[in-house]
Amino acid sequence: MLRPGGLLVTVTKNTRRGGRLVDLAAATRRLATDTGFAYLQHVVALHVAIRDGRLIRGRRSGSCTTSAAPTRPDGVCTWSLTKTSSSSASQSPPEAQLMGEPIPLSVWPTAQQTSRGQRAGRYTPASIAHPAKMLPAIARQAITAYTDPGDVVVDPMCGIGTTLVEAVHLQRRAVGVEYEPRWAALARANLRLAAAQGAAGTGAVHTGDGGRLPGLLPADLQGRVALVLTSPPYGTSVHGHVTATPNHGVTKRNDRYTSRPQADGNLAHASDDRLLDAFTSILATARRVLRADAVVAITTRPWRRRGVLVDFPAAVVAAAERAGLVLVERNVALLAGLRGDRLVPRASFFQLTHVRNARTRGTPLRVIAHEDVLVFRSAQEQT
Numbered sequence: 001m002l003r004p005g006g007l008l009v010t011v012t013k014n015t016r017r018g019g020r021l022v023d024l025a026a027a028t029r030r031l032a033t034d035t036g037f038a039y040l041q042h043v044v045a046l047h048v049a050i051r052d053g054r055l056i057r058g059r060r061s062g063s064c065t066t067s068a069a070p071t072r073p074d075g076v077c078t079w080s081l082t083k084t085s086s087s088s089a090s091q092s093p094p095e096a097q098l099m100g101e102p103i104p105l106s107v108w109p110t111a112q113q114t115s116r117g118q119r120a121g122r123y124t125p126a127s128i129a130h131p132a133k134m135l136p137a138i139a140r141q142a143i144t145a146y147t148d149p150g151d152v153v154v155d156p157m158c159g160i161g162t163t164l165v166e167a168v169h170l171q172r173r174a175v176g177v178e179y180e181p182r183w184a185a186l187a188r189a190n191l192r193l194a195a196a197q198g199a200a201g202t203g204a205v206h207t208g209d210g211g212r213l214p215g216l217l218p219a220d221l222q223g224r225v226a227l228v229l230t231s232p233p234y235g236t237s238v239h240g241h242v243t244a245t246p247n248h249g250v251t252k253r254n255d256r257y258t259s260r261p262q263a264d265g266n267l268a269h270a271s272d273d274r275l276l277d278a279f280t281s282i283l284a285t286a287r288r289v290l291r292a293d294a295v296v297a298i299t300t301r302p303w304r305r306r307g308v309l310v311d312f313p314a315a316v317v318a319a320a321e322r323a324g325l326v327l328v329e330r331n332v333a334l335l336a337g338l339r340g341d342r343l344v345p346r347a348s349f350f351q352l353t354h355v356r357n358a359r360t361r362g363t364p365l366r367v368i369a370h371e372d373v374l375v376f377r378s379a380q381e382q383t
């Protein structure tokens, strides 16, 4: 029935079954790709209104639950996704009816400031060179949501230490592992800066493979980890910084995790399959150090390869399940700011170029303005 270039748009919701989150979006995507469709876009339709630069729960977001959520946020609003949807977040649900205590939402306003603004004065200036840092506000939100002061937070692929720095500012005990000595050194420098600024938690960084985490944790922290918060590497094409000079084109820099040969152990250079296998074993070993009610939170987003969207979040869910974890929650960390009743885009050069090129070719792509925060618990504890 479709004309050439015609689009299939599907709308789905994540649902809970027996304490698990069923990833219907991924199932729908698999069905569509198996029947010959190319995956183009993943749009989040918010079930919250934006008012005065804030997210307000709408009256009709009735899918918020309190009892079914097994993790710390007491209320979790489901969210929908569409592919190449023409709906937009500005179609807000009815006015908010929020009284008393704020209700935790699955949409996190994590880009109220730019990435640079969030780091200014809090991280060493050299940290900017890392090609794929987590937004500090995402780390803060996850640590606050899933742990208490004094709890142990680990990141087995800690980069320049965003998880660790935010954890120590929130009075947690933080341990990280990073493969690249350069980023590990910066993570240590960032922890020293945090301590100098009065951060009350403690932090340590080990250089090496993330799969060695259990052997690197001090004896008194074994089995006491409350939160693993991490983001896996995902290739180099979408990273880095760009300088555009009139008549001289564009110069790309800070777009590599490492200058070592590609055959080394940095998973950023691995094939998708090897990256996911190695990530699975890093998660499986991390599971050994978790306390019973611990949470594993993984920030990730889809990326484009030759115009087609790679459903990396679904691959991460599959990897985590192979590692003995169960998906219990899926949050949306906004990469766009909230101003008044609108979303303010903070798209990178790469995203804008991809989207502009696609639109010129007649494919109505949109700039991705969110990151998935996938939340898991150990399968043992969940059953």
Ligand SMILES: C[S@@+](CC[C@H](N)C(=O)[O-])C[C@H]1O[C@@H](n2cnc3c(N)ncnc32)[C@H](O)[C@@H]1O
Pocket: 130, 132, 133, 134, 135, 156, 157, 158, 159, 160, 161, 162, 163, 177, 178, 179, 180, 183, 208, 209, 210, 211, 230, 231, 232, 233, 234, 257, 265, 266, 267, 268
């Ligand atoms: C997406 S980045 C994490 C960035 C970090 N969240 C931050 O804000 O700085 C992924 C990191 O994993 C590191 N990495 C790659 N392979 C690794 C391995 N086998 N063990 C530990 N870290 C690894 C990369 O060098 C990179 O710094």
